[in-house]
Amino acid sequence: MKINNRLIYKTLFTLIGIVILSIGGFMAYLMTPSGFQSRQAEGPKVLTELLEMAQESQPFNPDPYISSTYRPGDPLYEPVLAIQRERWDIAKKLLQPLVEQGNADAMYWLAHISGGSIYAGKEIARLFRKSAELGNPYAALRLDVSSEDCSLYLRGYCDPKWGKLGRKLLQERAEKGDKKAEYYLLQYDENSSEEVHKELERLVTENAKNHYYQPLIRMMIDYNSQSYLTYFQKSKELSNKKRKLISEIALLAVNNNFPPAMYNIFYNMSDVYEDNVLSKIINQCIKLTSRSITCAEYNIDKPNRTRHDILIGAAYSYMTDIINHGTNKYSKLTIFKSYMNRKGVEALNSDENSEVISMAKEMLEKMTPVIYIDEMNPRP
Template identity: 30%
Template structure:
């Protein structure tokens, strides 16, 4: 059975409130066709050319890698010393993973978001947008356009330094025309920032009865980002295949395999589902997959249905093999401050 996840569980802050300005139109097709023609790619690249906010070795890489994997325990442990040093990015990420977790952490997160914004983090400021449903849910008394203006100023400062996200978000938050919005999406993709392209495509591909020409264009755009190894595009294409009753086809198997190696949480969950249902696997093989999934993103569901090896040495060896599978995942950060995983 294919795991059907038709929504990406991320808080996407930057598209809220843009309304009709970001609504896909048929007149967009020639613009995107020209973009694809000038940037041809027809198979998965051997390189991972995406604009990541952190690289291995950066101070916050392990923390955000934990956030991306939904390993909140790892993320919180890694972030804590940086929060104590008043690092604004660490404050933002810490607030992002605790704000809805308890009655004690929710007010603590509010202060962290605010302090992070004051120290220059635009995503922290944008969290308090009145159009952010998470702000309305937890901090409705402080959600205001003043915070959006603060975010605009901060993004503009980043844009001056050539930051691709700063350039994109300073444009889309500045009341662009529809054509300006589309050009901003294209420019971001040309600079290896693919979230805007995927979000644009998803608006069309997820419609119940989309225009067929627009739907074809949306899939082309998702494939473009997928060929560049961008995980949200891989997941969106998998959801599209499942929605169209092709859950067991060759394409979805290819997407799952690619997603597994790139750290897709959806692909890893599907990995353990397939293992549980696969009668050709031994109990040890199923245990290794279940344990690997638990290590990777804390999904321990399958471990409740599989017996662990009773021999101590066999258990040690199985756990080592599980860890090895996790270690084989390519460590690339694809989330950012505008796209934070939800619980």
């Protein structure tokens, strides 16, 4: 039998050509930005109403709880504050009576902190189910098969029906004017058009008007990290103009006492602000939250620091230790002192240590703790 080499080569080259064209087409598809990505690439300049709101805002809103998920007096304020402070022992005791009274939100939070064991899944699922059946969409979504929980300790307890119920409950809330629900409902829209991005912009703005700033901070982080953009749309560094706009919008949340916005500034944009602005933010941060060691360490890093600045940072760290009642293996004050040592700052003497303790107790008395975690952002 005579082999037709010419035909074999022709067929081989044809197949190679098809493969190359297929790969090329696929790469072209990946490199071509969607409408959503193109709108994202324009940067925060499109957020005109948010920019106006930010420019009109002043530091700091006289209502310390303006952005708090719960306010003092709300049955959930103390237990959720304890969760935010990672004092689950306190939170469980406070939540249990509310759960027994049929409080769906309390059931959600108790379920959230009932992990820690492979045998806990059954009870967690029971609480989430009950909360969902009572109308909590966020509890239902925790039982959806796409939930992170379902690949961990809730494996075997999840079902697509809970995801459908969660989205249905979000839709019902959205139809009644709940902008937060409407925002999270949009996250399930797989359409990547420019119109979806514009809708996202609208909902971020509407939620900011209601002093719910999680969507705003999420969007600022996405702009800063250039999330959603194609490889060829990304730049090594954001332009100064874009960074300035991001920082201006972030101040809207800062001026309205939202701690995560303050953390974000010190982690990602501290070089954009004047030192006097950063100092004011730090002082406000100390009044609102005991979570961020960054706020304390800034008192070491700030230009032209004084010894009093060091004492304030140490006192803030010790105040956090008072709140935690020594439940953490490594105290914040120990971490702060270690940072002092690394920065070549003279150690505190005995008189200064006594002053730090006194200052910390005074800080604690003046605190107006803000709760910034919520059902869709439950981790501090």
